[in-house]
Amino acid sequence: MDADVTGAVRGVLAESLAQRMSAAEAVDPLFAEDLAARVAEFTQDGGKLTRSRFVWWAMRACGGGSSVTWATLRIAAALELIQTCALVHDDVMDAAPVRRGRPSLHADVAGQYGGTVTGPRGARLGQAAAILAGDLALVWADDVVADTDLPSATARRVRDLWSTMRMEMVAGQYLDVQGEATSARSLARAVRAACLKSALYSVERPLGLGAALAGAAAATTRALCSVGRSIGLAFQLRDDLLDAFGDPHDTGKPSGGDVRSGKPTYLAAVAQARAETAGDRRALAVLHGTLGRADASDAELATVRDVFEATGARATVETRIERLTAQGLRRLDSVPLAPHAASRLGELLRSAAGTPADTEGGAPGDQVAVSLLPTTAEEEGCR
Numbered sequence: 001m002d003a004d005v006t007g008a009v010r011g012v013l014a015e016s017l018a019q020r021m022s023a024a025e026a027v028d029p030l031f032a033e034d035l036a037a038r039v040a041e042f043t044q045d046g047g048k049l050t051r052s053r054f055v056w057w058a059m060r061a062c063g064g065g066s067s068v069t070w071a072t073l074r075i076a077a078a079l080e081l082i083q084t085c086a087l088v089h090d091d092v093m094d095a096a097p098v099r100r101g102r103p104s105l106h107a108d109v110a111g112q113y114g115g116t117v118t119g120p121r122g123a124r125l126g127q128a129a130a131i132l133a134g135d136l137a138l139v140w141a142d143d144v145v146a147d148t149d150l151p152s153a154t155a156r157r158v159r160d161l162w163s164t165m166r167m168e169m170v171a172g173q174y175l176d177v178q179g180e181a182t183s184a185r186s187l188a189r190a191v192r193a194a195c196l197k198s199a200l201y202s203v204e205r206p207l208g209l210g211a212a213l214a215g216a217a218a219a220t221t222r223a224l225c226s227v228g229r230s231i232g233l234a235f236q237l238r239d240d241l242l243d244a245f246g247d248p249h250d251t252g253k254p255s256g257g258d259v260r261s262g263k264p265t266y267l268a269a270v271a272q273a274r275a276e277t278a279g280d281r282r283a284l285a286v287l288h289g290t291l292g293r294a295d296a297s298d299a300e301l302a303t304v305r306d307v308f309e310a311t312g313a314r315a316t317v318e319t320r321i322e323r324l325t326a327q328g329l330r331r332l333d334s335v336p337l338a339p340h341a342a343s344r345l346g347e348l349l350r351s352a353a354g355t356p357a358d359t360e361g362g363a364p365g366d367q368v369a370v371s372l373l374p375t376t377a378e379e380e381g382c383r
Contacts, residue, residue, distance in 0.1 A: 161209050185291075
């Protein structure tokens with residue numbers, strides 16, 4: 001399994017989804033074709049399965065072996081289903097037309113019925129279908145967890161973590177959309193939303209689930225989760241940068257989506273804070289006039305990127321990513337883990353943060369930028 005974790009998880013997913021597709025077809029063929037099949041295809045075809053690999057390598061690093069292999073693969077598969085739920089719902093809330101280089105689920109359904117259901121009704125059908133598809137993915141994920149055979153103490157730890165993770169995901173997403181609607185862009189709020197929406201769900205909780213499956217001691221689990229919190233925040237900050245500056249061919253979605261939706265990202269919050277501190281009226285006018293405008297042109301997006309650069313926001317976020325990553329990896333070195341698996345886990349953590357192998361915590365000369373930022377992930381509202 002260590003040689004091909006992704007393939008092993010995909011195998012379990014395929015089996016589980018085939019069973020659920022059969023059940024969906026028995027309920028209603030149209031429902032199965034329009035919704036269940038899209039959920040299954042979305043879950044199987046895309047993504048890097050990063051969360052699944054975090055679960056696996058945390059389990060292996062904490063000494064888990066053959067007795068928990070099957071359960072770990074099932075929990076990993078459930079994480080992929082809950083990721084489907086999150087992404088499909090996120091695309092509806094962001095009105096995103098593209099995901100992974102293809103039409104997002106709501107756009108795909110609207111397109112399917114474009115010849116018979118026109119205008120606003122077609123768009124509403126697509127949105128409603130996507131909401132229901134996300135719900136279905138969440139139901140299937142919960143079913144997989146509930147049906148996984150575990151010793152009672154382990155099952156309790158896993159299900160408590162799973163329940164907590166789901167609540168955190170919803171809370172983070174709400175902070176995100178509430179911040180978009182109210183234009184709330186404080187540094188503290190941006191970090192809190194990033195922590196709940198991504199840092200915990202994408203890294204810390206998967207690591208905690210792997211540790212729980214291995215029966216790790218409480219101290220080991222806490223230490224590993226602390227690692228995950230730092231790296232998880234770095235992961236989200238990197239995602240913010242990719243949305244603004246990434247190549248759509250690499251990211252699978254148009255660039256500038258966060259700017260057009262007015263998402264209260266840490267990048268935007270830093271840019272605003274630095275512009276206010278410097279009294280930079282032009283930068284503030286660009287931010288206030290463009291963030292949250294769905295019709296912003298490519299030229300206007302380029303101007304916002306220029307502001308992110310000129311205010312030092314991009315460099316500040318890059319530096320913070322490097323420092324969070326270095327902090328997380330130093331903590332990883334102090335946790336008593338199986339050496340081979342710990343090495344693989346470290347590689348995966350570094351890859352998630354998108355940092356080079358020689359990261360040492362930021363470049364010299366960035367002290368003014370970093371002074372805006374608290375010292376640790378915990379102090380940044382990521383509690």
